[in-house]
Amino acid sequence: MIHEHKIESPKEKQNRHKAMEAISMLEKLKHDFKEPPKAMDYFYNLYEDVHCKQKPLHADKVKVGTMCIQVPAEITHALDAVQIRLCNGFYTDDEIGSDLLPSKSCPLVKATVGQFASNNFSDKPDIIISPTTCDQKAKSGAIIEDMGFDIYDMEFPRTKESEESREYWRRSVRKFTKELSNNLGKKLTRKKLKESIKKIGYAQTLYHRLNSLRKNAHSPLLGVDMFLVTNAFFFDKIDAWIPAVEALASECEQRVKDGTDAARKISPRIVYTGSPPIFPNLKIPYLIEQSDAIIVADETCSSNRMFNDMVSVDEWFLYDMVDSVADRYLKGCTCPIFTKNDDRKRRIIDLVREYKADGVVYQAFAGCQVYEMEQRSVLEAMEKEGIPIIYLESDYSPSHLGQLTTRIEAFVESLKNRKRKAK
Amino acid sequence: MIKKIKHFINYADLRKFRFWLQLFFFVFFIYGGYLAIDLGREIPVFSCGYNHETAGTCYFMPLQHQLARPWETLFSAASIGVLTSFLVFLLWFIVFNKAWCGYACPMGTLQDWITSFRKFLGIPYSTYNDTQYKSLKKIKYIFLIIVIIFPLLIGLGLLDGEWRGAFCDMCPARVITPMFVGDFSQWSIDFSTKTAIFLSSFGLIFTALFFVGSFIKKRFFCFFCPMSAMHYIFSDTALLKLKKDGDKCTKCGDCYNVCDMQIKDIADDVQSTNILRDDCILCLKCVAACPEDDALHVDLVNYPIFKSTKGGFAKRMEMDTWEKKNDS
Numbered sequence: 001m002i003h004e005h006k007i008e009s010p011k012e013k014q015n016r017h018k019a020m021e022a023i024s025m026l027e028k029l030k031h032d033f034k035e036p037p038k039a040m041d042y043f044y045n046l047y048e049d050v051h052c053k054q055k056p057l058h059a060d061k062v063k064v065g066t067m068c069i070q071v072p073a074e075i076t077h078a079l080d081a082v083q084i085r086l087c088n089g090f091y092t093d094d095e096i097g098s099d100l101l102p103s104k105s106c107p108l109v110k111a112t113v114g115q116f117a118s119n120n121f122s123d124k125p126d127i128i129i130s131p132t133t134c135d136q137k138a139k140s141g142a143i144i145e146d147m148g149f150d151i152y153d154m155e156f157p158r159t160k161e162s163e164e165s166r167e168y169w170r171r172s173v174r175k176f177t178k179e180l181s182n183n184l185g186k187k188l189t190r191k192k193l194k195e196s197i198k199k200i201g202y203a204q205t206l207y208h209r210l211n212s213l214r215k216n217a218h219s220p221l222l223g224v225d226m227f228l229v230t231n232a233f234f235f236d237k238i239d240a241w242i243p244a245v246e247a248l249a250s251e252c253e254q255r256v257k258d259g260t261d262a263a264r265k266i267s268p269r270i271v272y273t274g275s276p277p278i279f280p281n282l283k284i285p286y287l288i289e290q291s292d293a294i295i296v297a298d299e300t301c302s303s304n305r306m307f308n309d310m311v312s313v314d315e316w317f318l319y320d321m322v323d324s325v326a327d328r329y330l331k332g333c334t335c336p337i338f339t340k341n342d343d344r345k346r347r348i349i350d351l352v353r354e355y356k357a358d359g360v361v362y363q364a365f366a367g368c369q370v371y372e373m374e375q376r377s378v379l380e381a382m383e384k385e386g387i388p389i390i391y392l393e394s395d396y397s398p399s400h401l402g403q404l405t406t407r408i409e410a411f412v413e414s415l416k417n418r419k420r421k422a423k
Numbered sequence: 424m425i426k427k428i429k430h431f432i433n434y435a436d437l438r439k440f441r442f443w444l445q446l447f448f449f450v451f452f453i454y455g456g457y458l459a460i461d462l463g464r465e466i467p468v469f470s471c472g473y474n475h476e477t478a479g480t481c482y483f484m485p486l487q488h489q490l491a492r493p494w495e496t497l498f499s500a501a502s503i504g505v506l507t508s509f510l511v512f513l514l515w516f517i518v519f520n521k522a523w524c525g526y527a528c529p530m531g532t533l534q535d536w537i538t539s540f541r542k543f544l545g546i547p548y549s550t551y552n553d554t555q556y557k558s559l560k561k562i563k564y565i566f567l568i569i570v571i572i573f574p575l576l577i578g579l580g581l582l583d584g585e586w587r588g589a590f591c592d593m594c595p596a597r598v599i600t601p602m603f604v605g606d607f608s609q610w611s612i613d614f615s616t617k618t619a620i621f622l623s624s625f626g627l628i629f630t631a632l633f634f635v636g637s638f639i640k641k642r643f644f645c646f647f648c649p650m651s652a653m654h655y656i657f658s659d660t661a662l663l664k665l666k667k668d669g670d671k672c673t674k675c676g677d678c679y680n681v682c683d684m685q686i687k688d689i690a691d692d693v694q695s696t697n698i699l700r701d702d703c704i705l706c707l708k709c710v711a712a713c714p715e716d717d718a719l720h721v722d723l724v725n726y727p728i729f730k731s732t733k734g735g736f737a738k739r740m741e742m743d744t745w746e747k748k749n750d751s
Contacts, residue, residue, distance in 0.1 A: 161691070163553040166676075201742030208733055239747055312677035312712040312740060319547035324680055331690070332675030343674055346693065350670055 011120050015054055017092040022051035025280035029224050032290065034262060036225055037255065039248035043228045046236060047279060054122040057237055058082045062184055065125025067112065067141060068133045069301050070156055070329045074311065075177050075322070077238070078196035079186045084125055085234035087302070088112045089278030091396040100143065101136075106368040107396040108278065109136040116144045123235065125149075127183060129176070131156045134337045134370055152179065159339045160330050173326035193321050197311055203233070203242055207307035210249040213256055214296045215355050220255035221248075222262045223272060223295020224285045230303040231279045263294035268415035270295045271351045273344075273378070274363040275371050276302035281396050284363045287405055293412040297355040299348050305334060336370035344374070345381040352387050358415045359388040361408075366395045388415060432728065434735040437711040441526065445535065448527040452478050453603045465512040468528035469650060471596040476604045482512045483570050483650065484591055490574035491587045497578055513657060520661035521654050521699065524645060525706030530596050534637040534644060541638050549639050550685055559646060560702060566590060566649035585618045590649065592622035595630040641683040645704055655701040664722045665705060669693030671718035678709035678719065689719075711739055 008016070026044055030036065049055040062081040064071070069085070076083040088094075088111035097105075097114030115121070130141030131154040138153075145151040155172045157165035181188050207230070213220055229248065233241060270288055272295045277285050285295055298304050309332030313324045334344040348360060360382055364371035375391050382389040390411040394404060451460070452470040455478020462479030464472065472480035489497075489505040496502060516523065524531050541548065551559060570590045576582040591597055598609045612627065613619040636643030645651055672693050679690035684702040689709050692698060698719070699705070710719045713731030720730040737743040 163687070167552075198741050199745055201737070201740055202745035205733075205737045205742050212733075242745065242747075309673055309675040310677065310714040310736065310740070310742070312680055312714070312736070314681040314708070314712075315542055315548070317542075317545055317547065324677075327676045327680055332673045334673075346670065347673065353670075 011118065014092055014096075014118055014120055018090050019052040021090055021092060021280045022047060025282055025286070028286060029228070029282070032286075033222060033224075036262075037221065037248060037251045039244065039251045040225055040228070042244040042247070043225075043232055046232055047228065050122055050235065051280070056122045057235065058084070058123050063123055063125045064180070065128040067128065067130040067137050068156075069306055070131040070133060070333070071129045071154060072173060072176075072325045072329060074193065074196045074200050074325045075173075075180065075188070077199065078188055078193040079181055079184050080192075081180075081184055081186075082237070084123055086112055086115070086125065086128070087234070087276065087278055088115050089231075089281035089396070090115070091281070091398065093118070094396040101140070104367050106136050106275075106365050107281075108275065108365060108368070109140050110367075111396065113140050113143060116147055116149060119147075127152060127180075129154050129180075133335065136367075136369075152176070157330070158337055160333065161340070166327070166330065169330045170323050170326045173329075174322055177322055188318065190316070190318050190321075193318060194316055197313065197321060197325065199238065199242075201310055203238060203245075204307045204310050206242065206245045206249060210245060210252060211297070211304075211307075213249070213252045216256050217356075218256065218259055218261035218265075219269070219294055219296050220252040220260055220262055222289055223270070223298065224282050224289055225262075226295070226298075227277050227282055227285055227303055228279065230306060233306060234278075234302075263289070264292065266292075266416060266419065268293045268358040268412055268419060269356060271348060271355065271357040271360045272298040272363070273300060273348055273360060275365040275368045276300045277363075278302050283401075284361070284392060284394055284404070284408075287401075287408050288361060288412070291405070291409045291412040293408075293415065295361075296357055297351040299334060299344065299351060301335060304351075308332065336374045341374050341377060345378055348378065349381070349385055349387070352385075357387075358419060359390070359411065361390055361392065361411070363392045363394060366393050388418070433730050433732045434738050435729075436739060437707060438739075441706065444526050445532040449529050449532045452527070452529050453600060455479070456604075463511065465508050465515060467512055467516040467650060467654065468523045469530040469594070469596040469600075469648070470528070471591075471594070471600040473591075473597045473609060474600040474604055474606070477600070481596065481650070482508070483594075484588070486512075487570060487574045487588050487590060490571065491577040491584070493580075494575075494578045513660070516654060516657060517661050518663065519705075520658055520663040520665075521651070521703050521705035522663055522707075524648075524651060524654070524704035528650075529600060530633075530648075531642065531645060531704060533599070534633075534642050537634065537637045538641050548641055551640075556685060562647045563649050563652040563701075566647065567652040569593075570649050570653075583618065585616060589622060592619075593625045593629055595626065595633040595644065598626055598630040599633065642704060645684065646702060651704070652701060655699075658699055659697070662724050663705070664697055665699045665703065665707075665710075666696055666720050666722050666727075667692070667698040668696070668718055668720075671715050673715060675714070677712045677714060681708045681712040683708065712736065 026047055030044060064076045064081045064083050065086045066083055067086055073083045087108055090111050093114035094107045094111040096117050097110030100113055100117055101110050127150045129152050132138040133156050141151050141153055154176050157168050159165050177188060270293050288295060309328050311324050311328045313321050334347050362375060362378060364375060379389055454476055456476030460478040464480040464485045465482045466479040467482055469481050470477050470479055472484045485508060573582060573586050573589050577584055577587055601609055613623040633644050674690055676690045679687055682689060684704060686700050686702055688700055689698055707721060710721060710729055710731050713719045714733055714736040716732050718731050720727040
């Protein structure tokens with residue numbers, strides 16, 4: 001018998017590595033905790049399909065890739081395209097990107113650039129929208145363009161308080177709408193945009209419905225699972241995501257009625273803030289919940305910030321809808337790229353109160369300058385309010401786990417002590 | 424039971440509620456006279472006395488006449504009536520605060536109807552930019568000076584008696600409201616004196632501006648309304664209040680986006696609890712458009728009667744349900 005000797009191509013190798021990263025995280029989430037809700041199976045399977053089997057989800061659709069959360073999905077959907085967020089959480093891609101970017105860059109940006117460098121997508125974007133949010137993302141847009149991808153720089157202001165910035169961003173969104181419509185050869189109609197706004201609005205309402213269940217003394221859902229749900233919104237078919245979350249919310253509502261707790265009664269409740277955990281880099285949330293704490297709320301752009309602020313329209317015409325959509329992505333945004341961060345501090349404090357949290361975990365990617373820079377002021381603000389907080393720096397590498405675990409465990413332990421004393 | 428009522432109110436369709444209430448007050452104030460209704464002459468809205476069928480007259484009309492008395496009469500016991508009518512005005516006002524503007528003022532309602540007409544034609548509205556906004560908003564105080572200071576100067580003998588009802592002569596309500604009972608006599612320029620020519624032509628120009636302006640800009644006239652300025656002076660004493668809980672606000676700007684009066688503080692000010700501003704017409708669109716639980720609420724003597732809720736927001740924006748369509 002003659003065996004055909006096959007050498008693994010770099011692409012196959014990359015896919016194999018990514019599949020290993022994905023499956024090892026999924027297995028941990030599935031088996032290292034109490035039984036997750038049944039409806040989570042949809043998400044576990046989804047990640048396995050996309051990241052282990054490289055299954056395309058949108059073969060028949062025009063795909064608009066986005067480099068940040070500020071690209072209005074309402075408009076993309078209204079133009080019959082799908083929007084895929086390309087912010088990447090894979091260490092495999094991070095390593096590829098490391099060769100192309102300065103060594104102290106953000107791992108998320110490196111991983112995103114790395115994926116472009118390898119040109120390996122299960123759903124390859126037809127056009128990429130790069131909002132000029134943080135320096136690293138804005139600059140990497142140009143690097144990706146040099147690789148031969150179709151990039152559209154969407155101008156985004158770095159202050160949000162002034163009327164000028166609001167008008168600037170509205171103009172930017174109007175221009176984006178026009179150019180995308182030309183690019184795709186589709187006309188934006190009033191009916192389509194209205195439907196699209198309501199659909200995304202409904203998805204947000206669903207998120208809020210599910211999220212508010214975590215306010216209960218017995219949270220029915222772990223933070224890691226919630227991150228999976230929100231991360232799926234990056235790339236999933238929205239028409240499939242909606243019923244999946246509906247099912248999950250109903251199941252979790254039942255769990256609340258039954259008093260099912262995803263953690264334990266003594267488990268400290270955590271608000272998670274900082275650089276976004278993106279699958280499979282759910283390392284820190286996983287460590288937190290492995291250390292017997294539970295994440296009950298978050299202030300990150302891979303979860304809360306994507307869904308929190310809703311669009312309100314006064315006059316349901318294109319002129320008012322497009323502008324209203326624009327406002328959603330600027331005014332309420334708590335991204336640290338803005339000059340001031342009062343809103344972010346207020347949001348975190350509000351989350352701690354609303355979700356009756358015991359402490360805050362502030363995680364920044366090493367190289368994510370804006371989050372690193374805001375760390376001190378957020379710590380000060382929390383101290384003022386008497387809210388315990390820990391600051392962690394991490395990256396995508398599987399090393400340093402020991403040190404992170406020790407620090408997290410110590411923090412959780414101290415929160416437990418506080419909780420016991422308070423009784 | 425109370426919970427159910429609260430839910431009903433907080434999830435209510437404010438647009439419908441407002442439409443019917445506004446229609447009621449419009450008919451009431453414009454045609455109330457036919458039913459022999461007379462609420463007096465201290466009403467805190469532009470329900471103009473030139474309309475002979477009005478159910479109650481705008482307070483500015485008697486106020487200007489009262490203040491124009493010679494000073495020795497004005498500041499004597501003979502003018503106790505001036506004080507009592509002011510107190511009656513204040514009593515009317517205190518109950519509803521600026522909701523008089525958003526719900527009861529016939530001129531305000533008329534502007535909302537003009538807005539509906541514009542919407543029917545699908546024409547976009549315009550807004551002022553920041554600079555225009557800040558300078559134009561002062562005009563209503565100039566008008567208020569005309570309403571209050573001019574008559575006082577007449578009383579002092581410094582100004583001719585012709586200026587007695589100066590604001591009324593300039594006011595579009597004088598020209599417009601009588602039209603609804605078939606009286607078009609105000610559509611003319613008074614050629615008797617130079618002052619009369621000036622004031623009555625100003626009135627006609629202002630009327631034309633009223634129609635054109637409110638077609639282009641939502642609640643165009645309210646921005647210049649001296650009654651609105653007058654309200655604001657006493658708004659702290661009112662029973663009905665617009666309150667904000669800054670901690671719950673994410674500054675998303677949804678409220679600002681729907682605000683007819685472009686009041687930026689409603690979204691950006693997270694310090695004030697009393698968020699009523701001088702331009703506010705207390706229409707409560709902001710509360711209805713706020714997606715955060717309890718961030719904005721209307722209180723009647725510190726008891727919240729209408730609150731912003733996530734659920735109510737979703738219902739009003741039709742984001743609470745979604746049906747999958749086959750083509751999507």
